[in-house]
Amino acid sequence: DARVTQTPRHKVTEMGQEVTMRCQPILGHNTVFWYRQTMMQGLELLAYFRNRAPLDDSGMPKDRFSAEMPDATLATLKIQPSEPRDSAVYFCASGLVLGGQYNSPLHFGNGTRLTVT
Amino acid sequence: AQKITQTQPGMFVQEKEAVTLDCTYDTSDQSYGLFWYKQPSSGEMIFLIYQGSYDEQNATEGRYSLNFQKARKSANLVISASQLGDSAMYFCAMREADTGRRALTFGSGTRLQVQP
Numbered sequence: 001d002a003r004v005t006q007t008p009r010h011k012v013t014e015m016g017q018e019v020t021m022r023c024q025p026i027l028g029h030n031t032v033f034w035y036r037q038t039m040m041q042g043l044e045l046l047a048y049f050r051n052r053a054p055l056d057d058s059g060m061p062k063d064r065f066s067a068e069m070p071d072a073t074l075a076t077l078k079i080q081p082s083e084p085r086d087s088a089v090y091f092c093a094s095g096l097v098l099g100g101q102y103n104s105p106l107h108f109g110n111g112t113r114l115t116v117t
Numbered sequence: 118a119q120k121i122t123q124t125q126p127g128m129f130v131q132e133k134e135a136v137t138l139d140c141t142y143d144t145s146d147q148s149y150g151l152f153w154y155k156q157p158s159s160g161e162m163i164f165l166i167y168q169g170s171y172d173e174q175n176a177t178e179g180r181y182s183l184n185f186q187k188a189r190k191s192a193n194l195v196i197s198a199s200q201l202g203d204s205a206m207y208f209c210a211m212r213e214a215d216t217g218r219r220a221l222t223f224g225s226g227t228r229l230q231v232q233p
Binding site for chain 2: 031033042043045048050055056089091093095097101102103105106107108109110111113
């Protein structure tokens with residue numbers, strides 16, 4: 001059963017440190033998404049890629065966050081420097097979303113729970 | 118304006134009974150898809166059911182069905198014969214095709230608790 005794999009599952013770090021979260025999308029999926037979940041804001045889209053090219057990163061604080069997809073099997077989300085307000089669960093999701101198509105679901109990883117102290 | 122509105126922060130249901138979780142949406146697109154996800158306490162997001170804007174029949178997947186009322190812009194999830202394992206957060210989401218936006222926009226969720 002194909003799954004989206006995220007590492008690490010949990011991360012505790014101190015303010016100012018760099019955090020890197022990794023995601024392996026499902027093989028064959030062409031679109032990869034990063035979402036952040038907090039109690040206050042719910043599920044927010046940070047960025048997404050199609051065929052490894054960034055399509056939308058308008059939800060991401062540009063000064064400290066960066067998202068890349070160095071190859072089809074790896075997507076990364078980096079925070080540098082991290083702040084306590086970045087504490088959240090970060091989800092990666094992938095899907096096969098073709099042009100004009102709207103019926104394909106996203107498949108989510110188990111998330112990275114980030115705590116910044 | 119909120120794209121997806123889930124007005125029930127929490128719901129209780131007795132085991133074996135049916136429950137309806139509400140979802141209304143806002144879009145000017147003609148083509149769009151509506152999705153429901155389940156998030157148990159373990160945290161993963163599980164896809165449950167999909168309904169397309171042009172689908173004439175309500176979607177069903179096992180004990181899940183989607184009560185789609187296009188004119189009212191509602192896409193309520195119905196869970197029949199509730200089980201204790203159905204206790205979780207449930208999220209309604211939408212993808213709008215006309216804008217070319219591929220991401221899903223999520224509602225704030227409804228926490229369902231199934232009581233024995």
